[in-house]
Amino acid sequence: MRISTVIACLAAIAPAASMAADGEALFNKNCKTCHSIEPGKHGLGPSLAGIVGKKSASQDFTKYKALVGSDIIWDEANISAWIEDPKKFIGKTSTMVAKMKDPEDRAAIIEYLKAH
Structure with a gap:
């Protein structure tokens, strides 16, 4: 692989990694009180491990019923x-009370969740 190709690939990866790091801080500040990113470890809310691409209410989390029966992916x-x-x-x-109005903050949290 040519060095210019490697540099281009690294340049494309760096912003996503930085965004995921920002997302981790935002997750810890706004989401971690209720949610975990450890598979099967639920809190007040369900674990968000591997959430990206999953069907809503598809976990063994029984406390929360608002999305049961929905077809949301x-x-x-x-x-x-x-x-x-x-x-x-x-x-x-x-029951979710935290709201993220800033689209960049939401994107950062999503990048973080995609990594978990």
């Missing part, structure tokens, strides 16, 4: 809409 757009305003996203009250 947690892709980047749906996660972003959910963490921006859960009530607006599903049309009913949710």
